[in-house]
Amino acid sequence: MSQIRPAGTEDPGTDAKVADVPESWPVERSEDRFRSHRVGMRTDWLQMPGPDGAPATVARDYMVHLGAAAALALDGAGRVLLQRQYRHAARHLLWELPAGIIDGEGEGPLATARRELVEEAGLRAGTWHELADFFPSPGFSDERIHVFLARGLSEVPEEEIDFVRQHEEADLVSEWVPLEDAVGLVLSGRLHNGATVIGILAAHAASREGFAGLREAS
Numbered sequence: 001m002s003q004i005r006p007a008g009t010e011d012p013g014t015d016a017k018v019a020d021v022p023e024s025w026p027v028e029r030s031e032d033r034f035r036s037h038r039v040g041m042r043t044d045w046l047q048m049p050g051p052d053g054a055p056a057t058v059a060r061d062y063m064v065h066l067g068a069a070a071a072l073a074l075d076g077a078g079r080v081l082l083q084r085q086y087r088h089a090a091r092h093l094l095w096e097l098p099a100g101i102i103d104g105e106g107e108g109p110l111a112t113a114r115r116e117l118v119e120e121a122g123l124r125a126g127t128w129h130e131l132a133d134f135f136p137s138p139g140f141s142d143e144r145i146h147v148f149l150a151r152g153l154s155e156v157p158e159e160e161i162d163f164v165r166q167h168e169e170a171d172l173v174s175e176w177v178p179l180e181d182a183v184g185l186v187l188s189g190r191l192h193n194g195a196t197v198i199g200i201l202a203a204h205a206a207s208r209e210g211f212a213g214l215r216e217a218s
Helices: 109-121 179-187 194-207
Strands: 027-035 039-049 055-065 068-073 079-087 092-096 099-101 123-134 145-155 173-178
Touching: 068 079, 068 109, 068 123, 068 194, 079 109, 079 179, 079 194, 092 194, 099 109, 109 123, 109 145, 123 194, 145 194, 173 179, 179 194
Parallel strands: 068 145
Antiparallel strands: 027 039, 039 055, 068 099, 079 092, 079 173, 123 145
């Protein structure tokens, strides 16, 4: 069992870095319980340490997800674009960043964020940086969400948008909110979408250094 040191007592000669790393315990077998065009449910039987230290076979159920990407669009006045959308699973109207599932052919997270910004907001961005990369519910799902900062915004001519809004996106309501005010909305419990909350707080933290410390989007 690893030992936890009190803060400030790390060995100065040790290059100890806290960082998540890929890891996979041995999987004996898997069974798909459900599959749709976007998500699935799977059970893996994997080996875990037992109480006596010997390996034990344990079943774990989880959702298989394509992943998603979100764009925090920040205009020249320091305002964040938020859009209100109905989310049936949560039974809420949620204010969110433009975002979507990575389901395009050969599409990666950045391409998805660019596409969603055009489709949902009619905007393009000249500058992109990565704000956050996180697993929203790693105990239950393999979903991974990338949140990008989009700046240098320009409107996309309507005739160039090859997308028809329907269903939940048919009645999107948009608001431009100053970044400082958006942080207040998060801390007061008025915003609940995970990517939105993380993106706003990350953008606010990064803004203190003029966004100089952010990773280039790729």
